[in-house]
Amino acid sequence: MTTSDDRPPGTRHRPVMLRRCLELLGPALRGRGEVDGDGGGGARGEPGETTVVDCTLGLGGHAEALLDAFPATRLIGLDRDREALRLAGERLARHGRRATLVHAVYDELPDVLARLGTPRVAGILFDLGVSSLQLDEAARGFAYAQDAPLDMRMDPTTGPSAADVLNTYAPGELVRVLRAYGEERFATRIVEAVVAERARRPITSSARLVELIREALPQAAMRTGGNPAKRTFQALRIEVNTELAALERALPAAVAALALGGRIAVLAYHSLEDRMVKRVLAEGATSTAPPGLPVVPERYQPRLRLLTRGAERPTEAEIADNSRAAPARLRAAERIREDDAR
Structure with a gap:
């Protein structure tokens, strides 16, 4: 599949809360060399390198900034799309190996990480949700503001589509x-509207689904909260x-x-x-000791230290410059203790 948007990735995507992620x-x-003795360096074990994983590579905006800012760092980028x-590979090609x-x-x-011989890494980034590439490519069916086939698969080569689900x-x-995933x-x-419609004909387009939603909702519900779809x-x-699983x-x-x-x-x-x-970060940052112990043994001590107080939000200036940053919530933590088995 090729995209109908031929702009370079750097102009199509502005990474959210980039400066804060780098901080x-x-x-x-920054200049740590080998982070520990069991493979925490580069993906091929090169001395003097640390490894960061971008678990949601997308168009490579965060990845590019990480590689530029930390020249002794190697990056592993994952994406199901x-x-x-392909596009991120073009953007990051200048960084070579x-x-x-x-x-x-x-x-x-x-x-x-096991295949790459890098079981331990120095940094991990997740930028969750749908990417700019998927939102901007109308044929993918992610955007309710554009009529398109109801697909919504991040990897369009596998699995049921949104039309199949409906x-x-x-x-x-x-x-x-x-209810569970949309809190609708x-x-x-x-x-009820979907079932009545699909009894007449399959629902295959995003525009038709938006129409059904508008017809099903009470008028008062459509006056607040943005697009009802x-x-x-x-x-x-x-x-x-x-995604959540x-x-x-x-x-x-x-x-x-x-x-x-x-x-x-x-x-x-x-x-x-x-x-x-x-929940996951808070559990890691909490002692697991039974209540009442006068001294907490090492094995019960927290594994993580929280780096953000609650969820940090983008600044008003960033939201004004990039509206897709508006709902972002950033949390971070540092590993401060090994697992007991180590």
Whole structure:
């Protein structure tokens, strides 16, 4: 697949909260050399290199900045979207062997690191949600503001599409998806409209789905909260790409892959993602000691130190310059203790 947008990646995508991400990850990447003794350096074990993983490469904006800012750092970039990998590869080509790009979902991180001989890394970045490439390419069907086939697959070569979900799921399962992943109060009304429509003809276009949603919702619900289709499209995208299930597996694996002193930064764009990130990082930063111990043994001490107070948000200036930054929530933590088994 090729994209209909032929602008260079650097002009199509502005990485969100870039400076703050570099500040948070920087102390783990800046001139550290080998971060520990069991493979925490470069992906091929080169002395004097640290490794950072961009688990959601997209068009490579964060990755490019990391490689530019930290010349002793090697980058592993993961993405399930082959077109994103192609475009990011062109953008990062000037960095040569310092950038290793892999077609993978972020919950495959342990397998990727094992194949590359890099079980421990100095930094990990997640920039969750849908990418600029996917939003801007109308044929992908992610954007409710443009009519397109209802696809929404981040890897369009595999798995069921959003149209498949709408036209084949049982009504009760569709209601569950809209409520759980879109937090849609009117899920039952929307699903009733979907079921009635698909009995007449399959629902295949984003424009038709938006019409059905508008017709199903009460007028008062359409006067607030932005586009009334937003929550349904979010829910379908998460279901099609199993985003939350993958993230639930990926976050603990990412923490486990951090070398001592390594750092993780996560950008989330809706409350479901952010709650999961908050829980995993908070659990890592909390003592597991039974209550009442006068002295807490090392094995019960926290593994992580939180680097952000709550979720940090983009500045008003950044939002004015890049509206897609508006919902971003950034959390970060540092690995301060090894697992007990190590």
